Amino acid sequence: MTKPKNDTLLKALLRQPTEYTPVWLMRQAGRYLPEYNRTRARAGDFLSLCKNPDFATEVSMQPLARYPLDAVILFSDILTIPDAMGLGLYFIEGEGPKFERPLREEGEIRSLTIPDPAVHLSYVMNAVSQIRKTLNNQVPLIGFSGSPFTLACYMVEGCGGTDFRQIKTMLYQRPDLLHHILNINTQSVIAYLNAQIESGAQAVMIFDTWGGMLSHSAYQQFSLHYMSQIFAELKSEHDGERIPSIIFTKGGGLWLENIADSGCDAIGLDWTINISEARRRIGHKVALQGNLDPAVLFAAPKIITTEVEKVLVDYGNGDGHVFNLGHGISQFTPPDSALTLVEAVHSLSRKYH
């Protein structure tokens, strides 16, 4: 029996009845928490924090000690796969991730190989097992990966936050090369997420952080197509339980109908779409996760509560809603604001179920 005592999140992702709307926060284990910063200081740097299962477990569990959340998410980096491919991931404080050897030459691209999760990413699997054990079935554990396209952005650009000139030049000029990278990434993500599921992840999420930078047709061909392949190959059950899957393309609101056909169980929404419109467009097919503007958490408690209620009203009556922010929580969020949010979701959502 591996069902968590609080399985509200898993039920909501599968659009089954729940008593209230479950809530977790993207990037909930992060720099806005002083206890996270203390652990990180002990670890030395960000990569050491990710690669040590004891530290990863400690920070994954921290938000649950503070807030009555309905899920814990694996603490890890989005770029573990290209790091395992040997691209040389490193971090400069305040600048985000970079690769020592970004992909530029065809020869390098053709010689990319799929990392074996048991060998090259065992630290992630150890963290998943250890978090599951520490969680002791209180709430479910969510595993995750970057999307094939989002990984490719970092692999080709060499860093994030760019104008995407390198990857878009490849997309238009050498689509065959980009498709080759995306095929390797897709096989890598499938193996990675299935290994996380075998190690104990009870739901999985794909973060497509940069898919929204693509044109409508390029999104279908270069991002969504590969995520659909992943959903087709993921273990949908493990240990007798369904493993729900969540897809999140930031800026993907225009493409919801296509995203809903990808084979996912739930769609993460950013804050630019009204969740009632999203539900009207695709809510009969999949669950919806989201979608409060993270900047609301800079305001006073009364305003946070009002804005939380607006999202609940917009979603309306019925199941299939997981409350979340529309993007990762900001490092500048006062920790008490997150508590206000979680408590507001729990107390205000009961009347809709």
Place this chain on the structure above:
Amino acid sequence: MTKPKNDTLLKALLRQPTEYTPVWLMRQAGRYLPEYNRTRARAGDFLSLCKNPDFATEVSMQPLARYPLDAVILFSDILTIPDAMGLGLYFIEGEGPKFERPLREEGEIRSLTIPDPAVHLSYVMNAVSQIRKTLNNQVPLIGFSGSPFTLACYMVEGCGGTDFRQIKTMLYQRPDLLHHILNINTQSVIAYLNAQIESGAQAVMIFDTWGGMLSHSAYQQFSLHYMSQIFAELKSEHDGERIPSIIFTKGGGLWLENIADSGCDAIGLDWTINISEARRRIGHKVALQGNLDPAVLFAAPKIITTEVEKVLVDYGNGDGHVFNLGHGISQFTPPDSALTLVEAVHSLSRKYH
């Protein structure tokens, strides 16, 4: 008689019949052109280039000397209004615009005043008159302004490219203060654009670069509402000719129906929406401008032509389409790529008219 010899752009913006699809490029006078860089070097720095009508005229005209474009756009900065308000605009090479005195204190916000275009922004009006004279009625001249919300972003944040933490905190915590800034900005933009029209601008465009960062409801209240006020107060005729207006909210594809109700004549589209879907949603109301991914211009001529044709096919038969990029042209664009684009639009679009 002030109608330009080539008035294809003006007709298309008003959804009148044309023989082909007119084309211009956002940021067409810019760093991708070696002649622009030479003029800028002579001017000394970017602000001196903007503030000297001779230089502004020279660079505004440069793209027309190279390409058979259907319009010229005033060369100026998006932040002339807050500069005229006394916030101290300055540029550091490679970092984008900054303000010496960003708005943080309520007292500073309450004492903001509307700049008089004839006094504080006369250099812009002189540039408009001089460009019109130099143009000698070959093609129409487009005037422009930043949107009230986009100006407010820079005014409150003090620079661009941020996480919008300051302005969003104000939006949720002190909406009264932000509305005060937006009211002042709106009155300023109305006076500024009407003065451009009186000086010779034959169409006007509002650039809402950051409206797409807002939540669906905040966009309506804090950006679109004020742009609608502007359209209500703009001179729709001058010298016996209709002055068409264009609105461009980057990332606004989800809100097209509302944008089409703003009182504009045309909507600029970024590359994330299929223009056929946009036309289906609102094409009976307004003209559409766009929407090729600017990164297409990094590819070979044959690919550029193919991608241009896709946009034309997507728009389909009939009038009311102005071809453009979905965002400003990149500084890394080979100048010959822009020629390929313009020629492809002209030659391939005739069969749709």
